[in-house]
Amino acid sequence: MDLGTANTIIINNGKIVVDEPSVVALDRSSNKMIAVGTKAKMMYEKTNDSIKTVRPLRDGVIADFYACEQMMRGLIKMVNKGRRLFSPSLRMVIGVPSGSTEVELRAVRDSAEHAGGRDVYLIFEPMAAAIGVGIDVEAPEGNMIVDIGGGSTEIAVISLGGIVSNNSIRTAGDDLTADIQEYMSRQHNVKVSERMAERIKIHVGSALTDLGEEAPEDYVVYGPNKVTALPMEVPVCYQEIAHCIDKTVAKIETAILNALEKTPPELYADIVKNGIWLAGGGALLRGLGKRLTDKINIQFHIAEDPLHSVARGTGIALKKAEENVAYLMR
Numbered sequence: 167m168d169l170g171t172a173n174t175i176i177i178n179n180g181k182i183v184v185d186e187p188s189v190v191a192l193d194r195s196s197n198k199m200i201a202v203g204t205k206a207k208m209m210y211e212k213t214n215d216s217i218k219t220v221r222p223l224r225d226g227v228i229a230d231f232y233a234c235e236q237m238m239r240g241l242i243k244m245v246n247k248g249r250r251l252f253s254p255s256l257r258m259v260i261g262v263p264s265g266s267t268e269v270e271l272r273a274v275r276d277s278a279e280h281a282g283g284r285d286v287y288l289i290f291e292p293m294a295a296a297i298g299v300g301i302d303v304e305a306p307e308g309n310m311i312v313d314i315g316g317g318s319t320e321i322a323v324i325s326l327g328g329i330v331s332n333n334s335i336r337t338a339g340d341d342l343t344a345d346i347q348e349y350m351s352r353q354h355n356v357k358v359s360e361r362m363a364e365r366i367k368i369h370v371g372s373a374l375t376d377l378g379e380e381a382p383e384d385y386v387v388y389g390p391n392k393v394t395a396l397p398m399e400v401p402v403c404y405q406e407i408a409h410c411i412d413k414t415v416a417k418i419e420t421a422i423l424n425a426l427e428k429t430p431p432e433l434y435a436d437i438v439k440n441g442i443w444l445a446g447g448g449a450l451l452r453g454l455g456k457r458l459t460d461k462i463n464i465q466f467h468i469a470e471d472p473l474h475s476v477a478r479g480t481g482i483a484l485k486k487a488e489e490n491v492a493y494l495m496r
């Protein structure tokens with residue numbers, strides 16, 4: 167299971183069985199779960215007084231323990247569709263940020279156990295992403311992976327089945343969305359919701375101001391004027407978005423350089439030869455690979471399926487759970 171800030175993905179027997187937004191809708195009075203995943207996301211920012219929608223994870227860690235447990239239960243039920251008298255005891259491997267504290271790791275483990283997990287293993291997300299991308303993590307050579315998720319960016323140098331140096335920063339996809347919200351309000355005087363800012367990011371998000379032939383068409387945003395409350399129609403181009411998210415992308419660049427600085431010279435030479443892998447939803451940002459390659463002078467490769475790299479890695483790690491591999495934590 168990849169328990170992410172934006173999406174939660176569950177792999178069962180090597181197949182992706184659940185790929186849903188990390189949102190849960192609860193009844194305000196009874197605190198019972200009404201909807202989870204896509205259904206809850208459709209209610210997000212559209213609820214009345216009797217329903218509350220919660221994103222249980224913030225910055226890659228559990229912010230609302232009860233809501234997270236309810237969400238995990240709801241998503242696990244989607245895997246076991248058949249009616250059963252007893253809920254099955256599950257063996258789980260869950261991806262967690264590499265900068266997590268003991269308390270945060272304990273919270274994830276407890277949530278999983280309450281949601282029906284019998285054997286719960288934890289794996290750091292960059293390690294899971296590296297396994298999911300297809301890197302041989304047990305090999306005696308250095309590989310670097312950058313996993314840009316919704317709440318955190320995980321950067322790790324991996325060799326001999328362990329993390330040699332890592333850098334985990336709480337700057338990622340959610341910060342890009344917040345930048346776009348703030349920019350639309352300041353520059354165009356239009357109020358946009360978090361969901362609308364995310365749609366702008368998907369349609370015209372870019373890390374470069376010149377994409378050449380790959381440039382996307384302008385995206386038209388509808389919303390109320392901040393001052394008059396009258397409806398507005400604002401076309402947004404990718405160059406604007408590249409300018410407004412530039413500072414956040416620069417923070418990710420700096421974090422990668424800091425991780426490289428801490429890397430032993432022998433492993434550094436391997437990384438220059440092998441290149442650096444980008445995974446997570448943030449890897450889909452247009453022009454990001456090229457911008458980082460030009461800035462750092464090391465080739466950046468984007469994973470074939472960046473959104474599912476961590477989940478695939480947890481699925482492969484689960485098969486090795488009996489072998490006592492060093493990267494799985496009990």
